[in-house]
Amino acid sequence: MPASALKPLALATALVLAAPQASLHAAQPVAAPAPVYDVGDLDPSISACKDFNAYANGKWIAANPIPADRTRWGAFDQLREQSLQAQRGIVEAADAGADAAKTGSIEQKIGWLYRSGMDEAAIDAAGFDPIKPDLDAIAKLDDTAAIVAWLGDAFAKGEGQGFRFGSGSDFQDASRQIAFARQGGLGLPTPDYYAKDEYKDIRSAYLAHIARVFELTGVPADEAKAKADGILAFETRLAQASLSRVELRDPKNQYHFMSIDEANKVTPHLDWAAFFKAIDVPVGDGFSLSQPKFFAEFDAMLADVPAEQWRDYLAFHTIDDASEYLSKPFQDENFAFYGKTLNGQPEQRARWKRVLDTVNGGMGQALGQLYVKEYFPPAAKARAQELVDNVRNALKARIEHLAWMSDETKARALEKWSTFLPKIGYPDKWRGWGGLEIVPDDYFANVRAANAFNERYDLDKIGKPTDRYEWHMTPQTVNAYYSSGTNTINFPAAILQPPFFYADGDDAINYGGIGAVIGHEAGHGFDDKGSQFDGAGNNVNWWTKEDRARFEARADKLVAQFDGYAPLASHPDKHVNGRLTLGENIGDLGGLSFAYDALQAADGDKPDPMIDGLSRDQRFFLSWARVWRGNIRDKAQLVLLNTDPHAPAKFRAIGAPSNMPAFAEAFGCKAGDPMVRPDDQRVRIW
Template sequence: MNRIRPASTKFSLLALALLPSLALAQSAAPVYDVNDLDSSVSACQDFNAYANGKWVKANPIPADKTSWGAFNALREQSLNAQHDILNKAAAGADEAKAGSIDQKVGWLYRSGMDNSAIEKAGYSPIKPDLAAIAKLKKPEEIAAWLGKAAAQGTGHVFGFGSGSDFKNASNQIAFAGQGGLGLPTPDYYTKDEYAALRTAYRDHLAKLFTMTGTKAADATKRADNVLAFETRLAKASLSRVELRDPKNQYNFVTLAEADHITPHFKWEAFFKAIDVKPGKGFSLSQPKFFAEFDKMLADVPAAQWRDYLAAHAIDSASPSLSTAFQNERFDFYGKTLNGQPEQEVRWKRVVGSVNGAMGEGLGQLYVKDYFPAESKARAQVLVDNVRNALKSRIEHLDWMSDATKAKAIAKWSTFLPKIGYPDHWRSWDGLKVSPNDFFANVRAARAFNQRWELDHIGKKTDRLEWGMTPQTVNAYYNPTDNTINFPAAILQPPFFYANGDDAINYGGIGAVIGHEAGHGFDDQGSQFDGAGNNANWWTPEDRKRFEERTALLGAQFDAYAPIPSMPDKHVNGKLTMGENIGDLGGLNFAYTAMQTAAAGKPDPMIDGLTRDQRFFLSWARVWRGNIRDKAQLVLLNSDPHAPTKFRAIAAPSNMPAFAQAFQCKDGDAMVRSGDKRVQIW
């Protein structure tokens, strides 16, 4: 289970919502299939269509997906691999060593596949919670319930967990942050264009109430109460762009100062309920939100609070309840909101639940079969070479002063790369799992993981700890510990071939490595030093020049409109800024590293393609794919990553090496020249 961290403190390659924690073994497919290229399209006009158009046309989105592309293909093969692991574990769980990981993940998976027991239980597993919520009458009783729920990992209204202190990153402190919304962003509650979705959400909530015994007329009223409650929270919430600013993610307060912001919510009582000693204080990260939450404790009728808490208790539990609840949740979040025609089959969803409950435990079994030692060794060489290229590019920047360069190199020198999987695995001792009660198992795991999370508070930061499981098809950078992290699952084709040529590997995993390292120097990461502290290491003049260059990149992405049927819906250059800087820098770092590795060596000219052409084609192939319009709209509003088809073309269009590789000229769509060309790191 991933740690709860402030919004800025983990920058991943792709939205995790699209990438469940899964992986696959090395493929026997060719390293690069030139038959994928569409010769009817000019690489200089639309590189994505040239590199990926044929594949996209030949690979429509499956009915149980919102998107389909290179990442999704990895996920599907990974699901099968993990399915095999879990089937074997389930079959042998009764005879496995008592309390072993094999037994626990086996029983967890087996209980999730026990449809008969789950159907028989209906919604009875949450009846005690609903009964307790129904008794809440006073603000102090509601506050006590919030503390009790937080201790079990089922918190409401706001998020709570641990993270590195922004001013002393070697220490872990508590963070409380805004939350409590059932729709993707605050805009969904206030803008007219989302009125129909609000109605659909209200209807979804009403259905949940009727499914748990409320009469239809009363259910609609209760759903209206929930929507009104969340709308008030939304109006006090910061936008996704605002949350990218570290100043909006960290606000250290003492308990007395926190109580001054929330006079009706006593933080000492909350910390006691979750059994945490806060030390000198904690981060009440968005004080405006918490001030409004406190007012709502005082002036929102208890009945409306009960409706809100009950709705979220039912909705969050739905994936572990009977089929009717699972289907209702999918009908709104999958079908209505994201346009997904069909729900994934049961076993795939249960694999996801196992990952959520015991992801690193499953990862321990995964790496035994799917991550050979030679892959880790080859990846380490690529990491070292790309990091060295980053250093070289910093040293040769013409827009940065020597003073700031020295600080940048100092930060570079403290990067900690982590490859494949943790050096030390999490212990699962104390987690009780039974072979036949899925809901109880999921709840026990949630509480166990929450205890593990809360136990970090007051301790030293462990840079060797991972925030992703080995089987996650992704990578990330964490500025508060200055680590770049590459799970085993992404060290696979088409990103990485243990025996592949340099051009393919540097254009794939090399650019991923560069992307994550580049996050240390993007618009957010550059506000943290090598020790992980939120501290300025720039001269004012250099920062100004940096922001002028990033503004130009923002304008490039602002111009992209990914949904033909919605030409007024553009990419948000500010929301996606960090990832776009990561792509542009990462591809440049990887290209420099490839040039260094190839120095003095003849161009192999594989399949009639030059080394440089294969490099850029490898990059584009990673981003091939298609997505449903509804899902794309949600991501435009909420995801800090730009649509994949623009990631394939944006960075190359700013690189003279691309134009030279494909003999493009000024005026071609794929050549940004003059004052339009963006060059940062």
């Protein structure tokens, strides 16, 4: 599926517009600190103890409708928009100077990549000519051997189909990178979309979309419909062998190390030795065939699905994946299904934003290198490092004082804590771009060149030592992440901005914003999944049996809490999946708790300044709620309920605080108030 079809955010959405773009520019003079919280946003007609999200965010939500080119709008989205505007200035300047730039420089390559994507006349004139060689090659596949050979060649170029393949840390020896083959190949969001009656209208729309895609290449309507029917049947069979999103959260379902001979017994028609040779990757002692049931079915389909049906499946996904880089009819059809029908987005985004997505996908780290020069001053990095250290220390103290955990498990938890590697802003060492050939006037060729270049970069890691210092997000990304395989917490420059972070701002606002984000990512090291990995990144058990049972009992209470939330009035039967969102909810609860403790350690002995009539603790919790402020379209929310491991933003605003006595004390809440969970339901894990 095109990347634009489903983009679950690694944190979620929300809040008031950050500081003006110019104030983030390193070259600008530092102004006096401005007010960082608008008390006019609060709704005094609603009790904070009854609905904290409505109290903190309701007025803003009502006054800020979702733009027509988006499926949601909130603090994350506003900050992302700000980052996009900053990036636009960088790429347009690169475009203007590209012809005179140093040959082979990242400025020249970024400029030419962006320029070629903005040349709509040339792209439209080409129609679908750029993929005709691919379609011609697929049309010649007449047996299983030919199909398998095509798959190897496609994966080598970064255009693989049917499943996913790439590098990753070995679950049993995280110091090395191995190959992972994972389930994939579906055009709809999850396996449920192929089976459940509630998604029959989406299946019908998907069938129509497949047929229209073929018609755009000149296939007659009747023939296109027949192809669509066969493709849906093909994907339905793959879906039946695929694990659910909840099942995929379990590390036991993410890793099955096998030798080539063992893997070939699972897939006798897909010779993995030949596949590794085709992609030019050393076999070594084996790789992870991560979901054996899926690959057994994939292999069975290689044997018993007619070659014609395979050709149709491969041709459709080749066209569909390329649609965003082809002429306008293909772009419009792609948006009509994935954007409008599936996610409810009324209008397509501006051309420059879509091309900027391509630049980020193809040369994101190179663009980040230019971004941080202008938008992330060293002082901001130093202040962020201070917050990271303080929140990590609060986590350590929490572990040390846990009443439910034995000393034996605590010692191992603290050992893991001691090996955390925080990374702030941007990489210490930038990757190189030599060998990537970008031209000024061929968008599709540039996209394919970048795909192949980045695929080679990933495949070349296999068999090499794991690099803990590598980044898997760009500096201009408004997000953060934890990696269990490297035990790192990562905070790109673009999220280290208001409303999350004010370099000279009020501590309460900073700890409730970026401090809680820092705690959230550190908390992932100890959530239901991260807690199954040690400090070296290995999937090993470091718990006593009794402590693990206590942990899971506490986590089950958090599952029950979020299972009870239903975000849509239009679909009151659609609830949050507490099991799917458990890791993020543990991250939120722990992260907010660690950040609160860190604030008390930093400022607890100082007089409370009572800014705008708000106490320090009130500002802390309001800052947390503010970052989850936002609207979302119903269709998009329905997709995310099935696919996103994050709970809807409004429940993130209230979920963690409702478990914290400090929140109730800050706002004078009493037992029985909706924001005060009963003692037998209150969750505290870390």
